[in-house]
Amino acid sequence: MMNITPVFLWTDILIFVLVVAITIFVVYTIRHEHLRSPWKKVFQRRLGMAAFLVLMCYVSIGLLDSIHYKKGNDAEIISLFDDLVGGLRTRVEKTYSAPFATHLFSKEMIQRADGSKARAYPRLKYGGAHLQEPDKEKWGDILQRTIEALVVGLLCWLILTSIMVLWLARRKQQSWQAMCVRLWHGQESLPWKVIFITLGLLIMWWLLVIKLSPHYHILGTDKVGEDVLYQSFKSIRTGLVIGTLTTLFMLPFAISLGIMAGYFRGWVDDVIQYLYTTLSSIPGVLLIAAAVLMLQVYMSNHPDQFGDVISRADARLLFLCMILGVTSWTSLCRLLRGEAMKISQVEYIQAANAFGVRHLRVVTRHILPNVMHIVLITVVLDFSGLVLAEAVLSYVGVGVDPTTNSWGNMINSARLEMAREPMVWWSLIAAFSFMFMLVLAANLFADAVRDAFDPRIQRK
Amino acid sequence: MMAYIIRRVLYAIPILIGVNLITFTLFFFVNSPDDMAFMHLGAKRVTAEAALKWKQERGYDKPLVYNGSKEGIESLTETIFFEKSVKLFVFDFGQSDDGRDIGYDISQRMWPSLAIALPALLVGLLVNITLAMLLAFFRATYIDISGVVLGVTMMSISSLFYIIGGQYLMSKLWHLVPISGYDTGFDAFKFLLLPVIIGVIGGIGSGTRWYRTIFLEEINKDYVRTSRAKGLSELKVLFKHVLKNAMIPILTGVVVVIPLLFIGSLVTEAFFGIPGLGSYTIDAINHQDFSIVRAMVFLGSVLYILGLILTDISYTLVDPRIRLE
Numbered sequence: 001m002m003n004i005t006p007v008f009l010w011t012d013i014l015i016f017v018l019v020v021a022i023t024i025f026v027v028y029t030i031r032h033e034h035l036r037s038p039w040k041k042v043f044q045r046r047l048g049m050a051a052f053l054v055l056m057c058y059v060s061i062g063l064l065d066s067i068h069y070k071k072g073n074d075a076e077i078i079s080l081f082d083d084l085v086g087g088l089r090t091r092v093e094k095t096y097s098a099p100f101a102t103h104l105f106s107k108e109m110i111q112r113a114d115g116s117k118a119r120a121y122p123r124l125k126y127g128g129a130h131l132q133e134p135d136k137e138k139w140g141d142i143l144q145r146t147i148e149a150l151v152v153g154l155l156c157w158l159i160l161t162s163i164m165v166l167w168l169a170r171r172k173q174q175s176w177q178a179m180c181v182r183l184w185h186g187q188e189s190l191p192w193k194v195i196f197i198t199l200g201l202l203i204m205w206w207l208l209v210i211k212l213s214p215h216y217h218i219l220g221t222d223k224v225g226e227d228v229l230y231q232s233f234k235s236i237r238t239g240l241v242i243g244t245l246t247t248l249f250m251l252p253f254a255i256s257l258g259i260m261a262g263y264f265r266g267w268v269d270d271v272i273q274y275l276y277t278t279l280s281s282i283p284g285v286l287l288i289a290a291a292v293l294m295l296q297v298y299m300s301n302h303p304d305q306f307g308d309v310i311s312r313a314d315a316r317l318l319f320l321c322m323i324l325g326v327t328s329w330t331s332l333c334r335l336l337r338g339e340a341m342k343i344s345q346v347e348y349i350q351a352a353n354a355f356g357v358r359h360l361r362v363v364t365r366h367i368l369p370n371v372m373h374i375v376l377i378t379v380v381l382d383f384s385g386l387v388l389a390e391a392v393l394s395y396v397g398v399g400v401d402p403t404t405n406s407w408g409n410m411i412n413s414a415r416l417e418m419a420r421e422p423m424v425w426w427s428l429i430a431a432f433s434f435m436f437m438l439v440l441a442a443n444l445f446a447d448a449v450r451d452a453f454d455p456r457i458q459r460k
Numbered sequence: 461m462m463a464y465i466i467r468r469v470l471y472a473i474p475i476l477i478g479v480n481l482i483t484f485t486l487f488f489f490v491n492s493p494d495d496m497a498f499m500h501l502g503a504k505r506v507t508a509e510a511a512l513k514w515k516q517e518r519g520y521d522k523p524l525v526y527n528g529s530k531e532g533i534e535s536l537t538e539t540i541f542f543e544k545s546v547k548l549f550v551f552d553f554g555q556s557d558d559g560r561d562i563g564y565d566i567s568q569r570m571w572p573s574l575a576i577a578l579p580a581l582l583v584g585l586l587v588n589i590t591l592a593m594l595l596a597f598f599r600a601t602y603i604d605i606s607g608v609v610l611g612v613t614m615m616s617i618s619s620l621f622y623i624i625g626g627q628y629l630m631s632k633l634w635h636l637v638p639i640s641g642y643d644t645g646f647d648a649f650k651f652l653l654l655p656v657i658i659g660v661i662g663g664i665g666s667g668t669r670w671y672r673t674i675f676l677e678e679i680n681k682d683y684v685r686t687s688r689a690k691g692l693s694e695l696k697v698l699f700k701h702v703l704k705n706a707m708i709p710i711l712t713g714v715v716v717v718i719p720l721l722f723i724g725s726l727v728t729e730a731f732f733g734i735p736g737l738g739s740y741t742i743d744a745i746n747h748q749d750f751s752i753v754r755a756m757v758f759l760g761s762v763l764y765i766l767g768l769i770l771t772d773i774s775y776t777l778v779d780p781r782i783r784l785e
Binding site: 279439 | 474475478479482483486487491495496498499612613615616617618619620621624627628632723726727730741742745746748750753754756760761764765
């Protein structure tokens with residue numbers, strides 16, 4: 001038995017704090033009908049539900065990738081996700097190879113069987129290594145594995161679906177045939193048909209990856225021969241961290257200052273308004289650039305404070321979230337100030353004040369719950385923008401550490417190969433499509449949340 | 461009106477002082493000039509003399525905020541704060557780390573930035589408003605719904621994808637325009653075409669969606685029902701009434717960014733090799749030239765505040781009900 005020492009990076013700890021907070025929030029919501037009903041509306045929307053399932057897929061990979069440990073005496077820090085995908089991480093080729101390739105992308109001097117030397121494309125160490133004659137067998141082999149994956153996927157999906165249908169039928173005390181009819185006609189409150197279809201697609205996709213990736217590099221390899229699929233998976237965590245932890249840093253400022261400004265008015269309002277006007281008048285990218293530059297100087301002058309490469313990259317990621325938080329709290333703060341101002345004029349607040357209820361209690365009991373929908377809408381709407389911003393910032397050179405796996409870094413390094421003939425396109429496409437799916441799902445989910453929570457839309 | 465504008469300009473002063481203090485703290489307290497010298501000259505191997513020389517050349521060898529060795533007013537003016545930060549207020553940006561005059565560079569480089577950003581903004585505005593009107597006209601039909609879904613999809617694509625994809629298609633595959641570069645005069649047109657098109661396409665998703673929301677909000681108002689009731693055609697209602705009344709929220713978003721157009725877009729300019737302020741900033745970031753970044757932060761805030769003032773003024777122009785007192 002190998003001994004495993006857990007390693008807690010700063011972002012890991014914060015992620016799990018966030019998970020705990022969300023769990024508490026969910027439990028609290030489920031127990032209160034008035035909080036539950038808008039969420040019900042979110043999940044009743046077909047697109048909202050599908051987007052949620054896709055998001056959950058991303059989140060579970062991100063969470064698996066956030067459990068870090070050292071194995072045995074090995075100094076390398078790996079995550080649970082690295083352990084689960086196993087070979088995907090270690091099957092490293094020499095340099096570029098195209099998706100599903102069996103040969104390297106560039107010619108090299110190789111020795112033939114008869115001893116002569118020639119410039120040719122050498123075989124890959126891992127990609128398609130099980131094939132005797134790759135030119136003839138490759139596509140047949142891929143097709144066979146694809147069909148196998150689809151058949152197994154279909155079976156898994158059927159089993160899962162029937163279990164869920166039976167469970168539903170039992171809960172609603174109906175026969176399973178009647179349940180099927182009801183589901184088919186969409187007579188349940190949740191869009192089960194969409195759930196089943198989305199789950200089916202996700203399962204199929206996963207099985208394709210599981211079946212094909214041990215034998216081929218599905219998305220090719222990059223300059224140092226690392227599997228692009230693995231990099232894209234690893235980048236999920238970075239994207240999620242930036243999208244969520246930024247909010248975690250921003251919320252305390254935005255909520256406390258915004259409500260204080262709107263509730264207390266007077267000089268408190270003036271000071272807070274001055275603060276956020278000043279901060280928001282600096283163009284965001286420039287402020288981020290300035291702050292990250294300063295961090296770089298600090299890090300290069302104090303290398304001893306940051307330990308190994310991974311903790312260093314992690315510190316930079318965390319700092320990036322903080323500075324993004326600093327630049328993005330102002331708009332929410334302004335919204336909350338206006339809303340708090342409006343609410344504090346309402347009779348029940350005046351009554352509470354007249355009864356001598358303490359300010360803190362008025363704020364937490366009466367104002368905070370009434371502005372929570374604004375906070376929630378802002379958080380989900382900001383998420384996708386932050387994921388996209390990461391790519392741009394990495395390109396500008398003020399994003400995450402160059403050693404961190406991120407879509408921005410993937411795009412940035414692949415961009416340099418644009419001029420190559422024939423073009424190395426797979427890293428770009430992989431990064432863009434992984435990012436696109438996450439952002440699209442987040443946008444659709446955010447729309448559903450906004451429609452369900454925004455009182456202005458409900459009225460219409 | 462004049463009194464209002466003057467008051468607004470005076471309000472801007474404390475904000476700019478705040479911006480100045482933030483940048484000063486960021487650039488000189490978080491890391492001392494010594495740190496920067498070591499960073500530039502290459503970490504540990506550098507001698508104290510070399511670091512001192514580096515600082516002297518750039519005027520970083522003075523005390524930060526108070527010079528005890530000088531008398532009277534000079535104890536305040538002979539400091540880094542006065543030399544590097546206070547002078548920003550009169551737009552004296554000083555010299556960059558490689559000895560060029562930043563103010564001159566900025567005045568040269570803002571025009572290429574504007575040459576891309578302004579057409580991109582205007583064409584984008586036209587395209588977005590037209591599409592949004594179209595969706596509003598066909599509201600709650602399949603055209604509207606698919607338009608909105610398409611908008612969300614386009615919003616979800618990274619701006620880098622539009623740039624890389626556009627360069628690949630238009631320049632590499634079809635050889636329509638040069639892949640990057642810049643020229644003066646009318647020759648600049650072929651270099652500007654692609655960045656402008658990409659800028660417009662990249663903004664369609666979010667822009668159209670945003671304007672559509674504004675139009676739909678207006679369409680539900682009473683005056684629209686009245687104008688329909690008196691027999692105006694739907695097109696007339698949209699163009700004569702809804703568009704005019706929607707101008708106020710549209711202006712809020714547009715006028716504020718007009719001064720910022722000078723700053724340009726960092727990413728676009730870097731990809732297309734446009735010698736504007738955006739690529740100037742990126743170069744400064746990559747070479748860790750702090751004086752330029754500092755100057756750009758200050759300039760950016762000045763332009764933003766200018767945009768806010770212009771927004772207020774533009775309100776009075778489109779909405780006679782608003783008077784600035």
